[in-house]
Amino acid sequence: MNLNGLNDQQVEKSRQKYGSNKLPEPKQKTxxxxxxxxxxxxxxxxxxxxxxxxxxxxxxxxxxxxxxxxxxxxxxxxxxxxxxxxxxxxxSNNSLRAKTAVRYCNVIRNGSVVKINKDDIVVGDIICLEMGQEIFADGYIVEGEIAVSNAAINGETKECKKHYISGFKYPEEITTDHYTDETCVFAGTTVMSGEAKMLVQTVGINTVNGDTLVKMQTLEPTxxxxxxxxxxxxxxxxxxxxxxxxxxxxxxxxxxxxxxxxxxxxxxxxxxxxxxxxxxxxxxxxxxxxxxxxxxxxxxxxxxxxxxKTMEKANILTKNPSKIPELAYVNYVCTDKTGTLTTGVMTPKEIITGDMKSQKINKDNLPEILKENIALTSGSLFDEKGKITGGNSIDRAMLSLLNQSEFNSILTQNPKSKKQPFNSQFKYSAFSTSCEFGDTSYYKGAPEKILSNCKYRLENGKIVEMTDEDRINILSEIYDLTTKAMRCIAFAYNMEALEENVIPEDLVFTAVIGVQDPVRKEVPDAVKTAKEAGITVVEITGDCIETAVAVAQEAGIYEKGDMALTDAEFSGMTDEEIKDIIPRLRVIARCSPTTKLRLITLAQELGYSTAMTGDGTNDAPALTKSDVGFAMNSGTDVAKEAGDIILVDDNFASIVKGVKLGxxxxxxxxxxxxxxxxxxxxxxxxxxxxxxxxxxxxxxxxxxxxxxxxxxxxxxxxxxxxxxxDEYMKEQPLKKGEGLFxxxxxxxxxxxxxxxxxxxxxxxxxxxxxxxxxxxxxxxxxxxxxxxxxxxxxxxxxxxxxxxxxxxxxxxxxxxxxxxxxxxxxxxxxxxxxxxxxxxxxxxxxxxxxxxxxxxxxxxxxxxxxxxxxxx
Structure with missing residues (x-):
């Protein structure tokens, strides 16, 4: 297949024939x-x-x-x-759409990679996909291999592998079965790992994302x-x-x-x-x-x-003004964690080195071998302005431990012989370099995956054998970090060439770094105010249960006697069992959008007046079903269209401000x-x-x-x-159906x-x-x-x-x-x-x-x- 992309003349013909990738705006009322x-x-x-x-x-x-x-x-x-x-x-709604519509991606045109606005994508474009990138059109893979998260369109948290298939023909009609096939990719989904190129087949309203948006715009508000x-x-x-x-x-x-x-x-x-x-x-x-x-x-x-107007000053854009008074009735708020309760910015906090003790990280005193591992296995890089870009939040957090000159020097001194991008199935990424002294391979991934293959550890610059007791001690330190709401990444290396999808059993353990997405400083007070106002707050997150509970405790959501469940545990319960625990339920980890919708529905059946936050396309049903839907400004167009209120700063504290104004x-x-x-x-x-x-x-x-x-x-x-x-937030919420008296x-x-x-x-x-x-x-x-x-x-x-x-x-x-x-x-x-x-x-x-x-x-x-x- 020709991967030189379209030329300017072909781009214009395609746009005239198949239309623009710009999603339709709601019909404007006169x-x-x-x-x-x-x-x-x-x-x-x-x-x-x-x-x-x-x-x-x-x-x-x-x-x-x-x-x-x-x-x-x-x-x-x-x-x-x-x-x-x-x-x-x-x-105001039109102004917000204009601000958030400008997003970019890399496409191949005239034989070169160029960065364009997502709205300028046309059928026939070849888009370069990399880890952490949102996909903006529908099509299929023509080179490379990636894993994507389809949670935004079907609610499934399991990642789907996508790769090139020779002779593949794009189906004339897309069904939900194609979401999880081997090669088709869709707008609204996100690349979780790998690199690939996709050929665009449908744009704008003809995409799965666009079709959902059009349907949302035709719904009459209750x-x-x-x-x-x-x-x-x-x-x-x-x-x-x-x-x-x-x-x-x-x-x-x-x-x-x-x-x-x-x-x-x-x-x-x-x-x-x-x-x-x-x-x-x-x-x-x-x-x-x-x-x-x-x-x-x-x-x-x-x-x-x-x-x-008052809400706009508080970073709250009211798409549906009739929902302002509805906030006075809200007594059950389901909130996302990342970016809402937390800052959304991962920061390295602690490190466990070969001596098996955790300590505050000091980026000026990191082992050289660890710096090399961070630089070479990273999906992120420094741009021309010295800012970290690309990759996912973990990669960007790790790369913040280096400066640009260190990063460039390491890349120059360690030419790539082989690289394996992060794979959710194997839970690690690797990089191999070869020089006159031999091969060196660097590994970065989930601690349980890396540690189980470490035969040695690096202690004070010396390689010593790792015993089972050492491994238990390190895992214990890792568990302590996860209870502090930290996500842990392990690093190791060996002196052998990299073999794809095979992790050797003689790795040298270098370190585990704990990164944390800190709770916003204003959130604990906001949660306290919500509780005093008779509002139950539930944290809903895709993180593991330990991290979810730790964040909920720090925010003040989870206390002794409260209940935390995983999505699997929640899904295994009957409706009546869930209704029994709703008054005590405060955390759902590894949560899917379908669980969000089910929780909201059951809470409403119990008489709760509900509010739900969401940022993905598949959050739209839960946002619509809830009494008040809070869409994140950083979310998808479909989520923002489904929401009644848009949080410009994605901040939980703004929800509480909204309730006070309501x-x-x-x-x-x-x-x-x-x-x-x-x-x-x-x-x-x-x-x-x-x-x-x-x-x-x-x-x-x-x-x-x-x-x-x-x-x-x-x-x-x-x-x-x-x-x-302030005294309004000392009162209990109004009850549904009790009228105005x-x-x-x-x-x-x-x-x-x-x-x-x-x-x-x-x-x-x-x-x-x-x-x-x-x-x-x-x-x-x-x-x-x-x-x-x-x-x-x-x-x-x-x-x-x-x-x-x-x-x-x-x-x-x-x-x-x-x-x-x-x-x-x-x-x-x-x-x-x-x-x-x-x-x-x-x-x-x-x-x-x-x-x-x-x-x-x-x-x-x-x-x-x-x-x-x-x-x-």
Whole structure:
């Protein structure tokens, strides 16, 4: 076969015929798509229906056009925020894809090896593969031999050997059987050992990787816990609001009949009867207006937008903003080890030399024979800038013990006669050099493989015989290193020529080096915070059980009494057995992606709200299945597409930050409901009862809409500026299905609604009523009182302290909006006139309204004082 590769003209023809290797990006939504999506919200649908009815009443002359115009205005505001938020998130996602899409590989073109972007690969290219490299297209081996990990596409941890087969023909249709055949290789997989060249057969969306990505992009996201809770709230409000409205219609009709008689009430022509009925419908509609928290969709969208930006600052990119509140429910986090709990950078820490004692490594005092072994068996090298590149993490860690001049000198003085790349089956690599003094072969590999073939050991520069006792002592030292989360690599040599796949039994043991991927310094505190927040953390890793447990102990995940399993042990258990141990399970070693999916599924069946991390293509099902999927920024395109949230820094601590922000989001939403619903319930009661005892309306529909949409929504938006608080991570996670009324919210809302109603009762039935003799003055006073009480109630809700100004400097938006609402209320009353049917109030009347509104502060002070005494 011609291995000179394609020329420039052939590359262009291939690209035109078979397409690009660039994987497709998700279909971009326009502002109109986001606009129509926002109109599907249940409360928004209620608002649209109300606007239609108000327009009909306005055309009949029963109502003014101000009510439907105000409703349409709020719909425009909510939709605008929704569109801007989603367009901003889409832009951030595109930016991240652009940053992570640039990866390179070596291909042969025009007879020379050139480095190109993976997106520029075409069918017919010959790609040079080496250990540690990700494969970016589908094809087959045309020269050399490698072992690949297919875990990213089929979840199998066992490495597959691939080599050239003469006369091989690439299959027309790829099945899962081809993943493990002798010669086909696929995009998304990784070269674990060896060197080879592959001929590209399919690129882009036609690859196995690309096909999975396209399927992922067509999946519809499931509803989140907040979506479900909001739908339940909307159903509750629409159901009981309708019942109250129907009751209000019957009362208005009955009252009218009792006043003038049935025959007189329905006298007149058809149009007059319609107008009479329409007036009663207007009363009923006013009750619905009072019941519905029209500002809720806007506050949810606004707080979402603020949290997306906050998360970006914390190295968290939210692809699916609706999953931000879902983080408040998460109580079970499955996390990868390498790069997430640890730094992802292997570092040599300790060395066991021929004297059989481990000690801290000193790279300035290494035996010369060990330096030669490191340099000659390494798959890594120094680039022109003196940086270590190529190979795997172990090779790069070992080569860090040498400087560039030492490395180059050793390579020059020891010309290669034969080399055997690392092979997962034999678990070692070797290099042989020949000179005038004879042959020397260097071996590097798994300690159990190398040590079992060592007849001698190098002690203080002298070769001495290795006894069985010596070997046991060294293995004991190695075990101690593995319990410190170190991975051990053994080195040996002999004075013979290398024989491929045969390891001689007369090796001279040189050393064992323990390398460690250290736990990130911020992880132990993050794990501690997660535990205090009621979150179970499980480490899932491909490492051996000893290393996995050691890292979990250092991170604070694994403690005495906890359970650690290997993948094989986990797979051998029934679903019921696994469910029994899930509360104690903290580590799964040698874990496969299929085990991830099974664990998440069983945990969810037990009622856990789960989060899963992943970076491989085959992690996509587990990421999708989990309640919140955290994809690693360093992971595959498919994993990032499957994830809801992308960790830009791959750091576990960022997951905990995300949970804290998710809980902040929910606290802000709950504060809004505790703020808004007492207003709605008191309005509902007053609008229902006021016509029974007095004539006229408690408040007009226009004024209620101004309170619910403009005043209250503005005040509620200030809750979105409340910063994350440490105390949120001392609470237990929210429970799935419990709705939005948690932590005594129902009681709190009911008490506040009663306090509001009491204030209105004092204004209407006490001697204070004489200050507001006219109907217009009374209407204005009731409107102003509700606005003032709402603002003061906001101050009581934002802190558990009796000092209502505590922490206020961290949310300047709050007091600015509060001042604005006070000023705006006065302006609407004084200058609303005929449009709002209000009348200006004098100073005495304003002082009375202000004094009466402070009943909210008095009630809050009493409540917090009693709570503090109970907690002592």
């Amino acid at each position: 502002w109109f798509n986001f606009f129509t999506d926002g109109l599907k919200d249940k409360i928004t649908i209620i608002l649209i229906m109300m606007a239609g009815v108000f327009f009909a009443l306005a055309f009949l002359g029963v109502e003014s056009f101000s009510e439907p115009v105000i409703i349409l205005a709020v719909l425009a505001i909510v939709s605008g925020i929704n569109v801007r938020t989603n367009l901003s998130i889409q832009k 509803k989140t816990a907040l979506d479900i809770a909001l739908d339940k709230l909307a159903d509750f409000i629409s159901k009981w609001g309708t019942v109250a409205a129907f009751g209000g219609f019957l009362i208005a009709t009955a009252t009218g009949i009792l006043e003038v008689g049935f025959r007189e009430y329905f006298s007149g022509d058809v149009l007059q009867i319609i107008r009479t009925i329409a007036e009663n419908i207007s009363v009923a509609l006013t009750i619905i207006v009072a019941a519905v928290p029209e500002g809720l969709p806007m506050i949810v969208k606004f707080v979402t937008k603020m949290n997306v 809980r902040t989001f929910m606290h802000n939403i709950l504060m809004f409901l505790n703020f808004q619903l007492p207003i709605n319930y008191s309005l509902l009661a007053m609008n229902f009862l006021y016509p029974v005892f007095l004539t006229g309306s408690f408040l007009t529909s226009a004024l209620i809409l101004i309170i619910n949409i403009i005043m209250d929504s503005l005040n509620s938006l200030s809750f979105g500026g409340e910063p994350p608080k 948690v932590n005594g919210s129902k009681k709190h809302i009911a008490i506040n609604a009663c306090i509001f109603s009491l204030a209105f009762g004092l204004m209407i039935f006490s001697p204070i009523k004489h200050l507001f003799a006219t109907e217009a003055a009374g209407l204005s006073a009731r409107f102003a009182l509700l606005c003032f009480m709402a603002v003061l109630n906001g101050f009581t809700l934002r802190t558990d302290s009796r000092n209502l100004f505590k922490g206020l400097s961290k949310n300047k938006l709050f007091y600015r909006i509060a001042i604005g609402i006070f000023v705006g209320t006065i302006a609407l009353v004084q200058f609303g006139g005929s449009v709002l049917h209000t009348a200006s109030l004098n100073l005495t009347q304003w002082l009375a309204v202000t004094a009466l509104s402070t009943i909210v502060l008095l009630a809050d002070f009493i409540r917090k004082t009693m709570k503090k005494r109970r907690n002592k």
